[in-house]
Amino acid sequence: xxxxxxxxxxxxxxxxxxxxxxxxxxxxxxxxxxxxxxxxxxxxxxxxxxxxxxxxxxxxxxxxxxxxxxxxxxxxxxxxxxxxxxxxxxxxxxxxxxxxxxxxxxxxxxxxxxxxxxxxxxxxxxxxxxxxxxxxxxxxxxxxxxxxxxxxxxxxxxxxxxxxxxxxxxxxxxxxxxxxxxxxxxxxxxxxxxxxxxxxxxxxxxxxxxxxxxxxxxxxxxxxxxxxxxxxxxxxxxxxxxxxxxxxxxxxxxxxxxxxxxxxxxxxxxxxxxxxxxxxxxxxxxxxxxxxxxxxxxxxxxxxxxxxxxxxx
Numbered sequence: 001x002x003x004x005x006x007x008x009x010x011x012x013x014x015x016x017x018x019x020x021x022x023x024x025x026x027x028x029x030x031x032x033x034x035x036x037x038x039x040x041x042x043x044x045x046x047x048x049x050x051x052x053x054x055x056x057x058x059x060x061x062x063x064x065x066x067x068x069x070x071x072x073x074x075x076x077x078x079x080x081x082x083x084x085x086x087x088x089x090x091x092x093x094x095x096x097x098x099x100x101x102x103x104x105x106x107x108x109x110x111x112x113x114x115x116x117x118x119x120x121x122x123x124x125x126x127x128x129x130x131x132x133x134x135x136x137x138x139x140x141x142x143x144x145x146x147x148x149x150x151x152x153x154x155x156x157x158x159x160x161x162x163x164x165x166x167x168x169x170x171x172x173x174x175x176x177x178x179x180x181x182x183x184x185x186x187x188x189x190x191x192x193x194x195x196x197x198x199x200x201x202x203x204x205x206x207x208x209x210x211x212x213x214x215x216x217x218x219x220x221x222x223x224x225x226x227x228x229x230x231x232x233x234x235x236x237x238x239x240x241x242x243x244x245x246x247x248x249x250x251x252x253x254x255x256x257x258x259x260x261x262x263x264x265x266x267x268x269x270x271x272x273x274x275x276x277x278x279x280x281x282x283x284x285x286x287x288x289x290x291x292x293x294x295x296x297x298x299x300x301x302x303x304x305x306x307x308x309x310x311x312x313x
Contacts, residue, residue, distance in 0.1 A: 016248025020256045023240035026233055028102060028264035032271055033230035035097040037223045043094035044206070045216050046227055047087055048199040053231035054192030054238070058185050067183035078178050079187070083194025085171040091199070092164035095213075096157055102268045105161050106261055110143040112165035119173050120249065131293075132255065139258035139290035145283025175245050184242035188235070258287040 030050075037046055062068035071079075096105045117136050178187060206214020219227065244253055262284055268274045 012247040013249075013252065016244045016246070016253060017256065019240045019244035019247070020253045021259060023237045023244060024257050024260040025263045026237040026240070027260050028106070028267050029233040030230045030237065031093070031097060031102045031106070031264065032267050033226045033233065034094045035102055036271075037219070037226035037230070038094055038098045040223050041217055041219050041227065042206075042213055042215065043091050043098070044199050044202050044214050046094055046230065047090040048196055048203060049227050050090065050231040050234050051083075051087065051192040051196040051199060053228070054235045055189055055196060057235055058189040058192065058239075062183065062186040062189045065183055065185060067186040068189065070183075070186070075178070075182070076190075078174055079190035080194040082171055082174050082178070082187075082191045083196075084198050085167045085174070086191050087195035087198045088167040089164045089171060090195075091202075092160045092167070096160045096164075099157055101272070101274060103261065103264050103274070106264045107143045108158060108161035109165050110140055110258060110261070111162060112169050112257065115166055115169040116172055117255075119169055120176070123173060132252070135255045135290045135293055139255050139287050142283045142286030142290060143258060143261055145279055145286065172241075172245065175242060176249075184239055184246065187242055188238050191238075255290055258290055261287055 034043075034046055059068065093105060093109065117133065175187070202214050203216045205211065207216060265274075265280065265284060
């Protein structure tokens with residue numbers, strides 16, 4: 001069932017931009033903990049625990065809000081699709097972290113906002129001007145200055161962040177479709193549930209078929225804490241992202257994800273001792289400038305027009 005959507009107010013778009021900034025700045029914390037754990041624990045198991053934790057934390061909140069079982073077959077299908085896409089994104093990216101630095105992997109992963117911007121225009125019919133397209137391109141150029149990813153240096157595994165980027169773009173697209181009338185807490189619970197089912201089946205298959213990369217292990221205390229840290233950060237970042245996409249168009253929020261490279265670079269230096277050089281700092285400045293320009297441009301557009309939204313499910 002669909003109804004006509006009410007265009008978001010300017011203050012709602014501003015709130016969406018603010019929440020998206022918080023979400024992407026927290027997001028690299030997930031990757032830092034995952035990189036610390038993935039040397040001893042398979043990426044699929046890390047993903048399974050993260051999603052299981054998400055279910056356990058958000059389930060009671062959804063029950064208290066009375067929205068957890070407000071389902072139709074169509075909604076359930078969309079929740080399942082979001083869960084699988086979330087799991088594919090996590091597994092692909094965490095697998096990459098086993099052999100690549102966090103900032104390197106994120107730099108490659110930053111084709112995702114460009115994919116999302118294009119999909120937002122094609123599927124959701126969102127109005128996108130040349131300025132926001134340019135902001136995406138400038139932000140991507142800045143990410144290349146921070147870390148120049150090379151297929152020759154890391155081999156075929158460099159393609160995994162691209163897989164993660166495409167699946168995450170599809171995940172955000174579905175989030176935009178579902179979020180207008182869905183409770184964000186329940187949405188994240190259902191995504192975690194279906195993602196946990198998917199990764200649980202992969203682990204079961206790995207155990208039965210003796211597939212090394214899918215073989216579950218019992219982590220020690222240190223790695224258990226790392227996985228728990230990744231789970232907490234993922235849950236917080238995910239909920240903030242849902243609220244952001246509920247308030248503002250996907251194409252408006254997409255370039256802000258480039259800000260993630262800022263906290264990723266800082267955390268990578270703090271935890272692993274990788275200090276950016278002058279060229280990388282220039283790239284960070286370009287990325288931040290691109291994000292700030294998008295905020296300024298959205299405020300200018302908001303004075304005369306407000307982007308239209310797709311039909312609400």
